[in-house]
Amino acid sequence: MRCVVFIFLLTGVNGSSNNQLNFPFDVARDPNSGALYISDSWNHRIMSYFVNASSGTVVAGGSGPGTNNSQLNYPIGIYLDLPSNSLFIANYNSNNVVRWVLGASSWTLIAGSSSGANGTSSTLLYRPLDVTVDFMGNVYVADAFNHRIQFFLAGSLNGTTITGVSVTFGSDSFHLYYPYAVALDSQLNLYVSDCLNHRIQNFYSIEKHNNFII
Template structure:
């Protein structure tokens, strides 16, 4: 068993194997920066088993990058740029979903596609059901339904495939600690 961690303020991805006392840097780790061998506050990571690589939200560099897990890899490759990445997910058909905290949207990408398809938000920052406000982490199910932590709206939204607006599935009653409320939700 191995876990892979986005070690945000150390600007690296670290892997920890079960039973180990030390982690191993598997991406970044060369200080904060925008070179291909560096990361700048990575916020999320997933393992793409088909290509034996890591896909990383390189947040402050505004890009999604892929790093091979094969030994000897010293730099990543840019998959998507000009996007303020925060969270990502991959579905069964290998579509990549990335949240953009500045455009307040989630897009779905085929690997190699630079523009993607809008799947949630995209109507500016706001609290309407067709809007998001700082979307962070994502979950995508087998029907390509996208669940989004809508952080600054204090809610989690469900966007069915092809939907023009989301459905509140948790929170949405303002910021707070009541059982009907959330306070800046993140991980899903």
């Protein structure tokens, strides 16, 4: 993996060919195959690279920005879900999170609007930046412009705000200010990169903290 990263960085030139990237934002690695998946944001695609490869393969998107289910629109955060052999993608400019099965030609909507509409309700997102998934298939989304983390039960398009206060930013322990990234540990405790508050927030598992049954 280190060799692949060095190859990318040493070029220093953006582009849209299979050996170039344009504003890559996130990476996920398959521990079994060694494949590295990269959200190539300004190329509106997800690329896969193998160790020592000088050229990659488009595995999602790549047909320009748009809301069609064969397109991505400035993808940012990605999560590789090995059990379902798929990538969960925070589709920033389309205000949704989608799941793209590796080898498929289109995505399935996980959260937000398929039309690209933004909003503040429990079924809408506004500029999602990151996504992670727990071992039960539940989804956690950094809903950046709404200053909240949204939780979606597996298979549900109706989310619950588990961290932050919708549409309201702040610096106390109950508020977020442009949350950028999310991660879970083995106990389902949540870690949030609270970007414009210049801090990392740790929240106990929602099973304990909010008495939310999952």
